[in-house]
Amino acid sequence: xxxxxxxxxxxxxxxxxxxxxxxxxxxxxxxxxxxxxxxxxxxxxxxxxxxxxxxxxxxxxxxxxxxxxxxxxxxxxxxxxxxxxxxxxxxxxxxxxxxxxxxxxxxxxxxxxxxxxxxxxxxxxxxxxxxxxxxxxxxxxxxxxxxxxxxxxxxxxxxxxxxxxxxxxxxxxxxxxxxxxxxxxxxxxxxxxxxxxxxxxxxxxxxxxxxxxxxxxxxxxxxxxxxxxxxxxxxxxxxxxxxxxxxxxxxxxxxxxxxxxxxxxxxxxxxxxxxxxxxxxxxxxxxxx
Numbered sequence: 133x134x135x136x137x138x139x140x141x142x143x144x145x146x147x148x149x150x151x152x153x154x155x156x157x158x159x160x161x162x163x164x165x166x167x168x169x170x171x172x173x174x175x176x177x178x179x180x181x182x183x184x185x186x187x188x189x190x191x192x193x194x195x196x197x198x199x200x201x202x203x204x205x206x207x208x209x210x211x212x213x214x215x216x217x218x219x220x221x222x223x224x225x226x227x228x229x230x231x232x233x234x235x236x237x238x239x240x241x242x243x244x245x246x247x248x249x250x251x252x253x254x255x256x257x258x259x260x261x262x263x264x265x266x267x268x269x270x271x272x273x274x275x276x277x278x279x280x281x282x283x284x285x286x287x288x289x290x291x292x293x294x295x296x297x298x299x300x301x302x303x304x305x306x307x308x309x310x311x312x313x314x315x316x317x318x319x320x321x322x323x324x325x326x327x328x329x330x331x332x333x334x335x336x337x338x339x340x341x342x343x344x345x346x347x348x349x350x351x352x353x354x355x356x357x358x359x360x361x362x363x364x365x366x367x368x369x370x371x372x373x374x375x376x377x378x379x380x381x382x383x384x385x386x387x388x389x390x391x392x393x394x395x396x397x398x399x400x401x402x403x404x405x406x407x408x409x410x411x412x413x414x415x416x417x418x419x420x421x
Contacts, residue, residue, distance in 0.1 A: 136166060140174060152182050163191075169199065177208050185212040200225075206233045214238075214245050220283040220290050224317040246286040260285050264293040268302025272418070275307050291320055298326045305329055305414045309378045316341050316379075328383075329376055329410045341379045349388035350374065357392065362400060366392075369399050376411050384411070 139162050146155040159175040172195055179188035192199060192209050200206045206229065213222040222242055226234055250257055264282040267275045282290055294311050297303055312326055315338035326336045354366045370391065377384045384407050385391045397403040 136162065136168065136171065140170065143174065143178075147178060152178065156182065156184075169195075172199065173202065173205050176205060180208040180212050180215075183215070185216045188212040189216070189218075201230075203233060203235075207235060207238060210238050210242075214242050217245070217249055217284045219246055219249075219286055220314065220318070223287050224314070227317060227319045250286050250289075257285060257289055261289045261293050264290070265296055266300065267297055267307060268300045268304075272304065272307070275303075279307075279311070287318065291315065291318070291322075295322075295324045298324055299333060301327060301331070304418055305376050306418055309375055312336070312338065312341075312379065326379075328380060329414060334380075336379060346381055346388055346391075347374055350391045353388050353392045354395075358396075365399060366395050370395055372415065373408065373411050376414055384408075 139158055143155040143158045143162075146152075146158070156175070156178050159171060159178065163171045163175055172191060176188050176191050179185070179191065188208065189212050192205075192212075200209055210222060210225060213219075213225065219242070226239065226242070260281055263278050264285070267278055270278070282293065285293070294315055297311050298308060298315075300308070308327065315324070318338070320338040323335050323337050325333045327333050350370055351367060354363050354370060357363075358366055373395070374381055374391070381391070385394060394405045394407060398405045398408055
């Protein structure tokens with residue numbers, strides 16, 4: 133620990149002396165050899181201050197979910213997202229953050245950056261928004277690429293195109309659900325139409341959707357009721373099936389116990405589960421694409 137503290141001090145001194153590259157190199161080597169939260173926090177800060185935003189974002193991605201709970205780290209991460217025009221990820225990050233993390237100046241900066249981006253690159257915005265429409269006529273890999281690119285759209289443009297995808301009858305359900313989940317994370321309060329797995333359209337308000345409680349209870353029951361190997365299998369399959377049933381999993385089975393019994397019947401006992409017919413059909417079509 134003493135050696136780590138000494139190297140952290142050395143990196144800070146080099147940084148203060150204007151030797152940014154050397155300071156970052158020391159921290160990178162230290163993070164590779166002896167990774168700690170303290171090292172990662174300082175390295176992340178130096179990356180952002182040195183405008184190495186891609187490295188900062190990758191560093192955060194490699195940390196635990198608790199890493200962003202420190203206000204300083206959160207501000208650096210949000211700054212990197214804004215600097216790279218990752219508007220949707222930035223808004224989702226803000227929406228999920230604790231109130232004390234939502235620094236008004238950062239929210240204003242995000243809003244202003246969106247406006248400048250819209251003004252400076254109107255053709256790019258229009259092209260990315262058009263590319264985000266009509267995902268249903270593309271392969272799954274192309275859909276994923278289009279969604280990733282759409283994350284660089286200003287929020288209003290993303291929501292407008294996303295709402296169309298929610299009712300695209302040619303779009304696979306897994307992609308449609310992932311887009312709806314983005315709108316849930318963005319806390320969108322508009323009422324939107326959404327085609328569920330029964331191929332019927334329903335009116336939903338993303339900000340009001342909460343299907344997490346049943347899922348958590350289901351995962352808890354799986355862990356308690358199966359050996360580790362079976363539990364791993366059931367957790368994987370439950371995640372896929374449950375996501376396809378989003379945002380109305382209770383319409384398939386009203387309780388976590390009902391979900392567990394059906395999952396055990398299909399994936400452990402090899403029995404046909406009537407309620408899973410539509411889900412299985414969609415999964416088979418996705419696997420075949």
